[in-house]
Amino acid sequence: MSLSKKIFRRFAAAQWIELAIALFVLGGLIAYNIAREHQRVEAVERDRLATQARVISRNLEFQLKGANQALLGVLEELREQSLLHHKVDTQHLRLLANAMPGIRAISVFDNQGNLISSNYPEFVGQNFSHREYFTTVKEHPSRETLYISKPFKGLNGRYLINVTRMVPDKAGGFAGIVTATLNPEYFTTLLTSVLYAPDVESSLAHGDGLLFIVEPAREGHAAQESRMIAQRIVQSGLLKMDKSLDVTVSRDTEAIFESWRHTSLIEIGFFLLFTIFSVSFLYIYQKHQRRYEQLATASALALERSEKLFRSTYDSAAIGMALLNLGGRFIKANQALCNIVGYTEEELCQKTFAEITHPDDLEANRSLMRELVAGACVNYQMEKRYFHKDGRIIWILLTGSATHDSRNEVLYFVVQIQDINEQKALQEKLKTQAFQDYLTGLPNRRHFMEQAAIELARVARYGGELSLLMVDVDNFKKVNDTYGHQTGDRVLQKLGEVSKAILRDVDLIGRIGGEEFAILLPETDGEKAREVAERLRVAIAHESLILEMGVPLQFTVSIGVATIADHAINLDTFLARADTALYHAKTTGRNKISLAH
The missing domain is CATH 3.30.450.20 (PAS domain)
Structure with missing residues (x-):
């Protein structure tokens, strides 16, 4: 064993002995103080009880x-x-x-x-x-x-x-x-x-x-009191x-001793925490001292290996990676990025990121890069659009960071780029499905209810006329049973097409269930709503679907009409009134209009 190691071990042992003595003395003082406080509390309380008894x-x-x-x-x-x-x-x-x-x-x-x-x-x-x-x-x-x-x-x-x-x-x-x-x-x-x-x-x-x-x-005391x-x-x-x-x-x-116990536990707790901290600190300190030389050597080796690993990872990464200078020009780009944008590495190194960035995303990208240079953030992430070499727009997810020198000044930018075109397309599809009926392309029940609630709130606040039509295909079950569900779907699609052709742009139509549709008519009183419903009923009755073998199929609808008479009415009540009128139209002959009272 070398002389330096022997000296270190003796020095470390002396430190542990000194710490043990210090903790023993401190623990003894705390124990003495706790016992003395217990005696004081007991004496004070006995004297007080004796005084009350006296x-x-x-x-x-x-x-x-x-x-x-x-x-x-x-x-x-x-x-x-x-x-x-x-x-x-x-x-x-x-x-x-x-x-x-x-x-x-x-x-x-x-x-x-x-x-x-x-x-x-x-x-x-x-x-x-x-x-x-x-x-x-x-x-x-x-x-x-x-x-x-x-x-x-x-x-x-x-x-x-x-x-x-x-x-x-x-x-x-x-x-x-x-x-x-x-x-x-x-x-x-x-x-x-x-x-x-x-x-x-x-x-x-x-x-x-x-x-x-x-x-x-x-009643009595607890058994253990x-x-x-x-x-x-x-x-x-x-x-x-x-x-x-x-x-x-x-x-x-x-x-009596509740406060004493609380104080004692705090003192003991602090002592234990101090003991743990002191022992841990001395252990970590000595461990650090022992390993200082080994860590310095290991760090140098690890840095060399890390650089090799980075170069290997950079070249073979599945996502796009690139280095940009402070002016935004590409310095280096891996093959994955070249595949995403359609350029070779040589072509990219002759361009800046601004040249292939969509104009609407350029300022946001530059703002984040300025924050990175100023030290306001250590990295950033954003969704943006690139122009592919063939001219089409592609969506990418970009993560940017910076490499600094010893003076903490930025040397260059490191960006990671992931193709998210498919994800964006899926998001758009899901967004559309969230409020659109898949069969007719009309707003679905959820979207219709949200828009109707907004319109109802507007009328309640500012006044005005508002009417609601509930439309239901007559004998729709018979159509499905006779001609099949595909024919039933075509009937619903035809109804939607005819309705959109007759209604105004401000009118709102939605499929709210099965063969039932709802139409909201802003700024429309009861008489005008009845006229719109009649035009719609007649138009649908004159339409026909050509089935297989050239057989035409005609269908009719029944319509319930409700108009707001009380601006304090809620949406459920408004729908119920129109639905009641629809039920009256269907039970009194179908292919007719019924007004809510």
């Missing part, structure tokens, strides 16, 4: 303290009235409940569970001894305890929680209860107020685990609550 918890503690004070006030009033011998004033209870947005009702029950006072007087007298908030206090009486009931369904169907205190008798025993029903609408509003994102969920549950309120109300949760237990030591209320605020972890 807001709800403090609000609930405030409400429970207020409810407790209200219950103590009612108890004091009961003691002043010798316990339960007198009812508490309903208006007073209503004022207490209305003063506290978190309380829906305040009620007093005797030791049998009978409701004796309430801000809802309609329920007074009913017995509620079966309710858990009553039985719990009765079974475990304590004058210091604030009882928190389990959620229960009220008379209106809503789930409620009661905050209750025992009413003691003179001996300190159980004499009844005074209870405050928490207002679920207030707590729903409270829980909703902390929903700062669509996926946030807040809930309030009893200490025994029974759920009271969930906002927003959902993971949530970040912040919880607070509402149980004030000063109130001596028998049960706690549990506040929960949570978020879907997928939503």
Whole structure:
């Protein structure tokens, strides 16, 4: 191995090691940044959820303290009235409940569970001894305890929680209860107020685990859903609550880290793209360095072979090829081009391209050559006409390009020429067939409909008279069945010939199907249209075809006539009116004219 190759390999290896170290460090920094951002997002979200839970918890503690004070006030009033011998004033209870947005009702029950006072007087007298908030206090009486009931369904169907205190008798025993029903609408509003994102969920549950309120109300979570949760237990030591209320605020972890995932994927994606780019660039760079000498030698060899191939291809090409100087004179022409234009190469080299180009195509050709010289295009293609040596015009497809020197100046033009005479003839034939009926030479249905629509639009815009004739050969099927389809074709051709002889140049006739023809008469009212139809009917009736053996054949037509009375009419309606009139003519005797009404 040569010294230069050893040095190159060592240098290349060092480059790969440096790149690997740089990518490793960059990848480590990106991974560290992604992990740190994850921790930051998690910490921020946990703190935010905890804050929302704390807001709800403090609000609930405030409400429970207020409810407790209200219950103590009612108890004091009961003691002043010798316990339960007198009812508490309903208006007073209503004022207490209305003063506290978190309380829906305040009620007093005797030791049998009978409701004796309430801000809802309609329920007074009913017995509620079966309710858990009553039985719990009765079974475990304590004058210091604030009882928190389990959620229960009220008379209106809503789930409620009661905050209750025992009413003691003179001996300190159980004499009844005074209870405050928490207002679920207030707590729903409270829980909703902390929903700062669509996926946030807040809930309030009893200490025994029974759920009271969930906002927003959902059927349930997906089986694989993971949530970040912040919880607070509402149980004030000063109130001596028998049960706690549990506040929960949570978020879907997928939503929490969605932005983090998006940013992380972008960073990872950029890192991967940078890695791919760096590795690819270094690989290509080193490969280029290794092959520089080989490519230089190979390029010189390839150029020599290319020139030989061009000379061989040029001489034996199936399409015409030629070189022209900047003045447009032929420098060289292959045999295929000579065959196309009929000149020998020597004859062509004494001419310019302008001398054999049709005058109508000359300026366009020169304009494209000027663009080529100016560098506005690298090549051009055009269809043009040449004059053959025998004088006839031939269509060719010409592709032109230019050869430049080292200063990018044009040396000469290279043109490729293909004979497209047959293609042009076929195009013209197809173009004619697209709008002409092959049998009669008249416009076909498509072409007639297009022209009729244009004429109808003109009349609708500028006004004027317009009439339409629908012409049908009488007993045409019988002609075909009796004399054969060739005779039927001759009948249709004769009808077309007679019609064209009678009609004006501005009139439009077309074969729109089978033996049916349509004729559009511009600037023609109903009476004039009837006269034209009658002349046509009579002329056809007097015509005859000479069949084999000299037998004459005469035929007749029925004609329906329609004239525009409403310029807003559409083409389909116009045709339908004329067709209806034609049908009337055929069903009432044939060989006659019928006017549309």
